[in-house]
Structure formats: C-alpha cells, structure tokens
Amino acid sequence: MAYVPPVDDLAFVLHDVLELERSGLPGAADLDRETTAAILGEAGRLAAEVLAPLNAVGDREGCRLENGVVVTATGFLAAWAALKAGGWTSLDADPAHGGQGMPHVVQTAVGEMFTAANMAFQMFAGLSHGAAGAIAAHGTAATKALYLPRLVAGDWTGTMQLTEPQCGTDLGLIATRAEPAADGSWRLSGTKIFISAGDHDLAENIVHLVLARTPGGGPGTRGLSLFIVPKFLPDALGRPGARNALAAVRLEHKMGIHASPTCEMRLDGATGWLVGERHKGMPAMFTMMNAARLWVGLQGLGQAVAAGQAAAGYARERLQGRAVRGPANPGGPADPLIVHPDVRRTLMDIRAFVEGARALALWTALLIDRDRAGTDPAAEGLVALMVPVVKGFLTDRSFAACVAAQQVWGGHGYIEDNGLAQFVRDARVAMIYEGANGIQALDLVGRKLPAEGGRHVLAFLALAKAAAAAAEPDFGAPLAAAAADLEAALAVLAAAGAKDPDDALAGATDFLHLMGHVALGLMWARIATAARAGLAAGRGERAFLEAKLVTGRHWMAREMPATALHLARIRAGGGTVMALAADAF
C-alpha cells in the first residue's frame, strides 16, 4: 500500500497554526520552515520507501519464537538499521546522551509518519523512547550514562513490563516480586504478559523496565518499585555480557500488529536495579504516561491517515456506477466512485477528522515541550487534560475512520491482500492498550476535571470561547455552541459527582468525546484563521489553503453538533446503567 507522507500539512500545522518559531521554546527560533522541511522530508522518505513496504510483510509473517529468541519479519532488521543510521531514534533526546535535542513536537510530527507507514515496526522505537524517558527522569547518573546513549542510538531497545495475567488496569494486583541481593541489585521473579518487543533480534540488548513488589512495601500500588532488568547484564565496559534470568516464553496470537512481538515473559530470579525510589514505582511509571498516551493517540491517527489515503486512491480509480447528475467519465464504462455523494462524504469525514486530529496531537506535543521548558505555566494542566482526549478520542475515531475507509473498498476491502483490513486490525489495539479508552475517560472525569478546582478545564473552555469569538461564523458559531455544551456538561457532572459518583462516571466516555469535539473544533478554528491569514498574505499554496476552509466547515457543520448528543447522554446519568443486578446480564 503506497503511503504519501503528509509533509506539507505537518509543516502547515507546525508553522502556520502552532507558529513553532515563536513558541518560546529554547532553540525554536532556529526551527524555521527550511529546517523542518528537511527533517520531515527525510523522515517521510524513510516512511514511504522503507517502512510502508514492510507493513504487509510484517502482518503476513508476524514474529516467531525460536529457541527462546524472537525472530522479526523479513526486512525489519534492515529497516531498524536505516532508522538508526538516519538518527531517528535520537531526534528529541538530550544531546548529553547522544540525542539531537529537537523538541517533542518535531519528534511527534515525524512519529506520525513512521507509525502511519508501519505501526508494528514503530512499536520497537516507541517503547525504547519511553524506557529511555523513564531512565532519564529517574535514573542515577551512572544508570543514565550506562543505558541512555545505547537506547538513544538504537543499539539497545527498551520495554515496559507492567501487566500480569491477573492484572491489567489494576496494577495493585501485581505479584512479581523483587528480593534484595547482597550487592545492592535485586532478584526478580514472576510472570509478565502483553510485553511488546519483549524479545526480538533488532538490538544487541533489551532494557526491561519492570514493576515489581518489594518486601515491606504494603499492598496495592504503594508496594511497587520500578527496576531495570536488562536481557544481557552489561559488563564493566557496558557491553552485553551474561544472559539474565528472564525470557520470552510465549508469543500472543493477536488480531493485529502481528510484526510486534507481544511476549509472555518469565522472570526467574532475574537481576535488576532499582530506578528511582523504592515503593515509588507507580509515580516513576506515570512520568512517562503523557508521552506514551500521546504516542498511542498518534498510532491511531497514523492508521486513519494511511487508510484514508487508500480509500481516496481507490475512489478516484475504481469505476462503478454513474454520477447522479450525469456521467462524469462518459468515455469509460462507468464513473469513478468519487463522484458518488456518500463516498465523497466518507472521504471528507475522514479528512476532516484526520487534519483536525493532527493539529490536536501536535498542539499537545508542543504543550509538553512548553511545560518541560517552563515557558508556559498553563501548559502542564492543559497537557494533563488533553492527554486522555488525544489517547481516547483520537484512537476511537481513528478506528472508525479506518473502518469507513475499508468500506469505500467494498468487498475488496474485506480481502486481506488489499491492506485495508490490516489498518482496521492494527488500529484496534490503540483503543485498548496504554490504558483502555474507558480508563482514559475515567482519568479525565475522575481526576483531570476536578484537579486544582477545575482550573484546567476552565482554561481550556476559555481558549475555546476565545477562538469561537475570533473565528468566522461558520467556525465560530458551532464552536461556541459546543463550548456551551461543554460548560453545561461540567455542571451536570459536578452536581452528579457530589450526589452519586456512579451517575457522573456513567457519562465519562460521552464526556471524553464531547471534549474531543470541542478540542477539534478549537483546532479547526485556529486552522481556519491560519488559512485565512495565508490567503490574505499570499503565503502558501492557494488550493491547499482553500481546501482547509472547506474541510474545516465540513467538520464544524457535521461533527460539532454531536456535543448535544453527548450532553444528553451525560444528563441521562447512571440510572438505567446501574439498575439491573449483575446476574441479569
């Protein structure tokens, strides 16, 4: 399946919508259009020419567990070498550890293309990035010096080991135990499941970050500590030495992302070292959660982008039926699918979602940068608020977009050889892992809304209202109406929460989607303003900017009224939800 990197749109969002050079980030002034064009162009080429052609191969071949070692699909080893050689594993890492010090927002733009081209392949890099981030935040100087340069270079990769058979969301049930050894290291024993990239042949070592229970830590999540458990114990020179006592013992047979090995890991007294403080494993893990959840939102989005391209390409070429207003291709046996309003409606729905979602993901990434740089006191709260929305709303809607794109292909979309089914199957997992979307909704309503007296959501609401007031009517009016629905929903939730938490939580998923609509409406209002400014200044391609306005109006007219439906559901509360006895199901 050919993938066309959306470099022009990424550049438009970075520079025209988010005004990267004027973002106040250290070094941002040097990130002009030429610089990002070079980065995006190179990354796009790798995505289109190296990663995308391997996407179907990986799906077909999957991974094999042979003699305790996971073998990746044909071509993945060479692709990993290309990723390393291009410096793509180190883009936003600290120069102190061999990184290039780019802002996270640039890494996010690049990441969308990589994950769109090959979600399963990008898993290896994404998990490494997360593990490196946790070590950077919580490791000692020696730990950082040992692990970070190798992770950043892509010579080693990382994993996150949380889940166990008896616990997914509820990490308080973790049973893996760590016992102290005489030399200050620990011995870990237990079984972890669903460990992505838990073993593979792309890197010379794998750095596992493992949540485990230490003696005296008490029950629940308070007793958990975080450990580094490398596959090969580093020797005195930091080279992979003796094999550690942990191994992949089984691969899961999954619906999608077949090329990403999902391992059951057995730890039999494996040697590990504490990262961060003892019994502070959960907070250490949470440090990385914003970036990880944003990344999963991006994974979903990437599949929607690629599937949407496939749908548009098919709709332009497949000849079937005649336009209702008369033949559009009178010389041919039939007209292309794209003449049919319902097909066009599908393509526009996907497009309007994808372009707004891209802006939301990049805006959130920029807020993470601004928070890290300490240049924007409101950034941290907005990030906290937006992360469950980006993860939950973007993955729900991206999956729906993949399904819609598959539908454009008719029966041919159901045939695996054509690649549409893979987008659907791969995108599906993004709704599940890194906190299932119901958990994102719970996090948003139960934790993020009430935080600091609701200050962050009120700040977001103010942004939406200001954008509505500044925007032209086709954008301003729907955004204002949606913002009013958001305000009403907040009042309903506050009242319900005080009376009966079940009542509020029954509306959590609807609230997440309501927020998602307002957030994309906010993005579209900003995009429209940027497009108008570009048109007025004669900057940028005219057709591109005019298409932005059409696509934005499509989103505003067709999607924004959904906030009223979500508000109605939130108002419906938990009565019918909780009324039946459990055994009535």
Next chain:
Amino acid sequence: MAYVPPVDDLAFVLHDVLELERSGLPGAADLDRETTAAILGEAGRLAAEVLAPLNAVGDREGCRLENGVVVTATGFLAAWAALKAGGWTSLDADPAHGGQGMPHVVQTAVGEMFTAANMAFQMFAGLSHGAAGAIAAHGTAATKALYLPRLVAGDWTGTMQLTEPQCGTDLGLIATRAEPAADGSWRLSGTKIFISAGDHDLAENIVHLVLARTPGGGPGTRGLSLFIVPKFLPDALGRPGARNALAAVRLEHKMGIHASPTCEMRLDGATGWLVGERHKGMPAMFTMMNAARLWVGLQGLGQAVAAGQAAAGYARERLQGRAVRGPANPGGPADPLIVHPDVRRTLMDIRAFVEGARALALWTALLIDRDRAGTDPAAEGLVALMVPVVKGFLTDRSFAACVAAQQVWGGHGYIEDNGLAQFVRDARVAMIYEGANGIQALDLVGRKLPAEGGRHVLAFLALAKAAAAAAEPDFGAPLAAAAADLEAALAVLAAAGAKDPDDALAGATDFLHLMGHVALGLMWARIATAARAGLAAGRGERAFLEAKLVTGRHWMAREMPATALHLARIRAGGGTVMALAADAF
C-alpha cells in the same frame, strides 16, 4: 465461546410484542407458545451444542482448495448432517417441496441463533435458502420439481453468482456471457468472484444461480438473464451426473468468516438453464433481495448478541479495581469489572441495541409473511422501507457492539484465542456484502422514500407517532421527538432532492441511521407496552419484564437524541462534501 440461545426473548418478541397467533397468517393460530418453544428450544440446542463449538475451529482452519475441490473445516460436515437431520434447512419452505411451511418470522428467529453461534457455517444454509427462493419464484414446474426438494432437504446447496472483478455494485458491467445451445440449454463463460459457498464438500451437488449476458440483450443490466448452473449435471433421475464446466479456481484470504469459502469461479462453457424470462435476470434476482438483506442484518445482530454475552460474562468474572462507592467483593482481591459504571454502560448499550434490533428484525420478517399471505396491504411498502434499515443500520450498529464487547475484555479481547476478535472480524462483512451499507442508504433515500409519493414512509411515521402517543412518557416523549426529526428530515430531503440530488444523497447514510433510531424507538415503545401488559396480567417472569422497561428507558434516553445529530448533518447538505476537486484527495 459459550453461546446462550436467547429463547425466552425470542418467544417474548414473537408472542408478546408481535402477537404471532393473532397475526392473521394462515396457520398462525396454531403457532402457540408451546409450539414455538419446542422449535426455538431445539434450534437453540443445536446452535449452542453443535454450531458454537465449531466457530473458533472454522476461524482457525478456514477452508482449503485441494485439486479443484474446497474442503471445509473440521466438524462442518457432521454439523451439516445435524442441520439436515433436524429439518432446519426446510423450516419455512413450501410443503410441496418437502418444506415444513413455517412462517418466515419463525425461520428468522431460528436463524438469529444459528448465525450467532457460527456465522460462517450458517452462510451455506443461507445461500441455499436464497437460491431455493429464486427458483421457487421464477422456475418452471419441472425446474422446481428437480431442484427444490434437494435444496430444501439440504442434500444440495445453492449460490448466487453476481460479482465479477470489474463490477460489484454496478451489475450493468457484468461480462459473463451465455450462448444458446441447440437443446435449449445455454453455455456460460466468464469469471465470477466473491462467490460464497461456491464450492465445498458438505453437499452432493451445488446449484449456482448465475447472472450473465445473452446475445441481443443490450448494454447494462437490461441485458442480463438468470441461469441455473449446477456443479454436476442432473441425470434423468435427478442424480448428480457429469461434472459441469465451472469450478472454484481460487479462495480469497479474508478478514473474517474464514470457514465460509469465498470462491473465484471460472465458467468455461458451463451448461446452464434459464430461470425466469430472458433479459429479466435483475428483477428475478431482486425477488430474493428483501429476504437476503434481512438475513444479513440478522448476521450482524447475531454477532452482537454473542459478543455481548461474552462481554457480560467477562465483566461478571474478571476481578479488577474497586467500585467507586466501596468494595462490592470485599473478600476478594478486587471487584468484578461489572461494578464499574463505564463497563455497565457498555453492556447496557449493547443490550438495549440488541433487544430492540431483534424486535425490528422479527417485525420485518413478519411483515414479509403478511405481504406474502396477502393479509396486510401496507406490508409490502413497509418491508421495502425497512429492509435497507435492517441491513444497514443493524449491521453498522452490530459491528460497533462487537467492538464495544471486545473493549470490555481489554487486552485479552485483542488476543485471537479469546474469540472476541473473531466476532469483530466476522461482523465486519455484514456491512459490506449484499449491497454495501452506503448502497442501502441510497436505496432508502433515492428509491424507497419517493416510492408511491412517499406513502410508505408516511405510514411508518404514523406508526411511530401512534406508538409515541400510546406509550408511557419515558418512551413516548423521546419517540415523538425522533419522529418529528424524521418528519423534518423528509422535508429537507424533498427540498434538496428537487434542487440538487447530490445535496440529498450526501445525507443518505445519516438518514438511514435516523430511520434506524426511530424504528428501534418504535420497537422499544411496543416492547414496553407488552412488558407492562405482562406485568399487569401477572404473565411472564417479573424480573425479565422489569428489565425490559429499564433497558428500553436506557435506549430511549441515551440513543434517541441521536436523531437530532443526524438531522443536523442532513441539513448540512452536500456543499462541503462535493466542493473539492477529485484530485484534491
């Protein structure tokens, strides 16, 4: 995956909601609760004990094409024998051909269970049923005498051969040719694709119904005729004789329904016989379309039922987290998932959809019976109107229900071994085949609404308004509001259609979903009335009837407001949909 046949709910819909005995159908007075209970109970047992255990087997093994013959999955042959032995292939067939003469609505109730238990297996029977129906409607007496008893007995099976590589929806592009032979038979040549059950080892012969082009028939669909092309040419005694010149040459590798062989068929001068009139192939095919599309709606629904059961079972047993109002299972390590409002909301959403959809499918089947019996002059128009809704709305929503059920299982839902992914993959095709759902929407808006001056949709609207007026307020008010939205949408479409058909058709899918909501609202109002009557009369199980009222209120409060969103989108029209040039995609 255990499947629990919903025999009580099917009986409730048949007798309490639809009042089968008083339906005016010939022989309906004999169809009392005891009679249908025996039928439903036996069918449910076969579904649960024979078909459901083979569902995962079929998914895993698929079918094999070996030396030109398709081999089905382990156990399918024995299951087919059990289906025949139980008389399930002949349930609603004419006693003149060995059928049992049951109404279609009873066959539909049975069919829901079979397809819920094993959608791929039920394909064989469903296609046979369709082929037999076409022959019954259009065959000569001799043709019927030869083919129908064997199809009805399940000794032979049937197929429908329409699609070719260059045409799916647009059958006017069919290139398969039929040339007359001296003996009155025809010789057919061409390539057909996507032929379900095109070859297999369950039956001693396969009766293909093939659409082909005859000389002098003119272009487009007007030149098409329908032919019977048996795999083995019947000898003088009607036994399978010489092999005919058509064969499966390739199996598709599909996203789901792996156990149903999707064949590419090559016809190399295959012998066939005309069914119905020459150049009247399309109308002959259309005869069967209502039943076939209702059946596909049922396929979707079946998967939603089975997936919903799997989700509820997991939610009751999987321990994870604590209820927000305090532990519900204080003696255990955690509470079952079902205590969490967002999980309960998911289960209730699935349940409310499934129970309403079941009533809609059975109501539509009963209308087909009443139309055939000639006892209800309004039935034909209502069937024409409801069929695209049952096919399009039920399959869209059933797929969404399967996805939601999979979500309840978290990461374990993504693992193929647990069966949830199969429901999603199998249900997906029901949105595509037998007229993709966009085609259903087009059929509804472009053909069914304007038919006979809009008489049928106005009759439906009157039913909805009457039910709203008669229902208690929790049901009546939302239904009345939705009916008003439907009425407004009709006005918008009529005005748009007169001005610019693209404008109307851009809203077709939204109109289909709007109709679906009103139809399920109408069903829920009737269900509530029946439940109240049962409670007042002390008839039926109290908890069952009270749960109906709760579940119905859930649907009315949470789902019916969606009509306003669909109306807003219909009002948005085709402006942004059609604005961009095709090469802008």
